[in-house]
Amino acid sequence: MVISIPAVTTSSSSRSTSSLSGTKSASIAVAGNTSVVDCTSTCSASQTVPAGIQTFVATLYDGPRATGNVLGTGQATTMILSGQKNSVNLTFGGVVKSVAVLVNPTDIAPGAPANVAVTVAAKDASGFTIVGGDPYSTPIRLTSDDASGATALSTTEISSPSAQVTLAYNGSTSTSAVSIGATVPDPSVSISPGTLKIHRGAPSPAPSSTPTPAPTPSHTASPTTAPTSAPVGAPANASEWPTGFRPYSASSIWNTKLTNTTSPVQLTNSAAIVANIGFHYTPISLNTQEFGGLDDVSHPVVFASASDPLVTAQCVQYCSGWSTSYSPGVTGGFGQIRIPAKARPSGSTDHHLAVIQPDGTEIDMWAVIPPSRDWQTGDTIQFGDGQNQGNFYTGEGQAGLSGTASNAATAGGAALAAGLIRESELASHLIPHALFLASGCVGVAHVYPAIQNGDNTCNGSGAQVPFGAHFWFSMSDSAIDGLSNVSTDQKTILHALHQYGGYVMDSGGNTTLAYTDGIAAYLEDGTQFSPFGVTPPLDSYARSVGWPTQMVQVMEYYQSDNSGLNWAQFFQILDPCYAQKTC
Secondary structure (H helix, E strand, C coil): CEEECCCCCCCCCEEECCCCCCCCEEEEEECCEEEEEECCCEEECCCCCCCEEEEEEEEEECCHHHCCCEEEEEEEEEEECCCCCCCCCCCCEECCCEEEEEEECCEECCCCCEEEEEEEEEECCCCCEEECCCCECCCEEEEECCCCCCEEECCCEECCCCCCEEEEECCCCCCCEEEEEEECCCCCCEEECEEEEECCCCCCCCCCCCCCCCCCCCCCCCECCCCCCCCCCCCCCCCCCCCCCCCCCCCCCCCCCCCCCCCCCECCCHHHHHHCCCCCCCCCEEECCCCCCCCCCCCCEEECCCCCCEEEEEECCCCCCCCCCCCCCECECCCEEECCCCCCCCCCCCCCEEEECCCCEEEEEECCCCCCCCCCCCCEEEECEEEEEEECCCCCCECCCCCCCCCCCCCCCECCCCCCECHHHHHHCCCCCCEEEEECCECCCECCCCCCCCCCECCCCCCCCCECCEEEECCCHHHHHCCCCCCHHHHHHHHHHHHCCEEEEEECCCCCCCCCCCEEEEECCHHHCHHHCCCCHHHHHHHHHCCCHHHHHCCCCCCCCCCCCCHHHHEEEECCHHHHCCC
């Protein structure tokens, strides 16, 4: 393994969290073994690593032989293949040793509302200011001593140096000074607070065009986890998600591995349902806009900052019982939200869009009306249905599991970011989660964890795929590895279906079918990249590995499978007790 360490420039003491210029040594742990190396412009370690899924943990120090202060840490889980060069992508979070909070301006006049910029300057143990967009090793939490309510911070969680924070002053004369401090888990970190003075004679800054909304508690929602801002290694707009990252909690249905992959309990009519599915020679198809595809039905996911446009969200179609209030960390409806100016819904008639709020709340929308220009503060975003899905980083990724829910952006209730196959996962040969699946048509009934019975039902009289169906691929991992005429990407997907399975949470809308003609898994949507001026990573990946364009365009990636296997014999639908964790 080689880690590159950029040199310190003489013109500035600033550095990005990804450069870690003061590094003198590193420790690299994998498969129970740890290597310690000294570093110059690079850290080079020779280590024999067993083939299979391995987790690499690297720690960078400002002293030789893993001594001194820790400057950064990074971790990645990937599939190591034997007999070839393996690449492991690590994102290092800068370790904060001092924090200075700055306010600008430092003095304002009372009586007139104003927005004050709050900047956090964090330094590492070598005295370098941590800059750039990569996350800190642990977030910094801002504090305020204002008990009067005259001021409010736009966010209290600072996950990276690029975070933007505003202190909103409402014009009240109830306080004359506000101190903004910071806390981190390490008690040895020095903190220098910033103070805003409110007194007559001070200049009056022009009010910001972006007001900070006061959260309104929801009356119809059930509380979930507390707001959580982006952790270390979290994804960002216009870039591929980091290797190994997966949204939602480790106990989410999407992130829970099957405990029995030998003979799990099947849904009562599993065999009859599978017998009626049209994938006897096609194990599964892949739906996405990627690689010039014509059927853009996937789910773009974008991330909003506290400085992004503030818009009003308006449900215009399936809005019965809709709540227009929004409180961070609470599921249900939503009113005003932040949205990146360049964000766009998917191009299909579904027009899906997920917007992760600065506090981590996932706002999911279906049938979004695309804007004619970039979003601006004061706009209204209209959509047909949607759901505040709770926290993107620590939530469940599924509506209705912590209370009742009748609205969602997907028919089965799944969060839009759930279960999508990403370029970083195919490139690392590891999908560490269950898959989001859709059926051409579905049965009338539903099973846990889906929230409602099926729409777009098949017209045949036999057993049909229900919403919430937990599909499982029964072939063992070793048998999958031994398949001939099956690509590495196909095997990666089959491993995920064996270890986690996939949940049917949407349908294709074809009510003319007697039985569904197949089950589709969704790839990440190019619309979360292209509006930001970035080529979708999966486009480049597909071309690099030789995916046939004509196959990807019609979304039947496995249509020309040459394995000669009857794939249906390896598919089962599991009992809902696995999703419920009661088996």
